[in-house]
Amino acid sequence: MSSTAQTSEKAGPRTRRRSTPTSRAPWLLLAPFLVVFLLTFILPILAAVGSSFVQVTRKGLFGEAGVSQEFAWFHNYALALQNSSFISSIGRMFLFGIVQVPIMIALATVLAFLLESASAKWPGAFRAAYFLPYGVPGVIATILWTFLYVPGLSPVIDVAKWMGIDVDFLGAGTVLWSIANIVTWSYTGYNMLIIIAQLKSIPGELYEAAHIDGASPWRVARSIQVPLIAPALMLTTVFSIIGTLQLFAEPQVLMSVSPAIDSQYTPNLSAYTTAFAYNDYNVAAAQAVLIALVAFVLSFAFLRLTNRKS
């Protein structure tokens, strides 16, 4: 068997119609990944979509007379969309994303340019310092910043008071931006590293040519570096959009110190509350599907928009 396969291999590597080792090998190699992928990605997604169309009714006062399930079309979606807290949580994330994502990407780009411009001392140390927060879990980052937000504990508030400014990091109008600060703190360094990687892949001859042409550093940045790092900028922006819609740990941890954050402050928090506090898995499934859809639509819309421009 193996010897015939060997000869057919020698005859022509592209003929893999029959069940030769080379036609079975890719599936054998893929199998472990695919099994776990099916179990933890495809199956749950199908289950979520399926249960989002099902309505469970409990008979009797406490459901003691049995539970019945029936296909409910878009009933759960209607319920999810009628929930004004859920809708306003999505609106809140739009506001958050429109302000926080551009600030973070711009900051990451500027830092990457400065570190790569060779006009700064100790670039390695700075890069390490900026990247460090990425290794701090969101929960722990939030706990860290909580200490700097809570009155009585926070030296920042003390300093501001001494200067005659009253700041409240946890109020209804400010807490969203306090969360934005934590997210920016956590992910700027990571995005910066992706942009630096792309900057390093620009061939040196391009810079040489630009200098021979007498281009200023500003002109080099605008005409060579920015266009060539566009793929990295798009990648980081799409990941940031998806990340914004998934916001969960930061508001959930801050909830214990800020009364301004309710149990449906972000879309994910809302789905979590619906599932585990109200035990309404079907509506929670509809919410999860809606969150994923919005993430998809926004990512694709962004990619289409930037592709058309260039």
Place this chain on the structure above:
Amino acid sequence: MTAPTTGKPETTASTATTSRSTRPGTRASTKIVVTGLLVVVALYFLVPVYWVVVASTKTTTDLFSTNGFWFAPNFALFDNIKAVVTYDGGIFVRWFLNSLLYAGVGALLATYLAAAGGYALAKYKFRGNGTVFGLILGGVLVPGTATALPLFLLFSQLGIANTYWSVLIPSLVSPFGLFLCRIYADATVDEALLEAARLDGAGEIRIFHVVGLRILTPALVTVFLFQLVGIWNNYFLPLVMLSDTKLYPITLGLNTWLSQVNRLPEFYQLTTGGVLLSIIPLAIAMIVLQRFWRGGLTEGAVK
């Protein structure tokens, strides 16, 4: 590695083409301004870490009565750390080991699975190749939190919710890792080398393990690190899956301590001490392993 090669032509070219009399002066002042700017930004990124270092050396009363940015006269760091590791029969140590288990074992196996899958998709042309890759790429875009709820229901039915397996099994899949491995295998694993191994009579699976894995090593380090940090930082999945505090990773455990500070102020000391202990290994790992992040990311970005 690439830094000096791209950086050097720029500096040599600029000194060669521009007049030497004006350049050095502007260069020095630019350097001071840029470095100063970077120092200010570095302060922003390091202040919370500095605060927790200071806070963990204080007693609970000093924590509220002294300046947060400077040390108090009583140096209570060792008492605090002792309290953290001995509280509730050493539950903190258990959380730490749990995190190590989830992240270490999960990332190691996930890297192997991603390497095998990515190699298979890059090096074999077979029916369904494109479909499988598209499906997995779609997985990168699906919010992790969207799958966690139905996954919990599924695992409840299988009877493995609230066990080590419920956190470990979902951590084994890294669509992004497979994506990186496929790009890297495509660019670096030479077809002629594989043909030579085949002529020597080696089986396909053996070729992957002996030839493929060795060539893929730089990409594997990056995938491993991404997955390690991803699992270590994951909060939603264990929150949904686990109810037994003995199975908690460190993130979940510290949050249960923080949520008690309103009733019991001594939990402030436990939380700050615990946060400090949990950050130290991460900080060391991030700084030591920084060059590996860069190397792998560059490979992915070049394509």
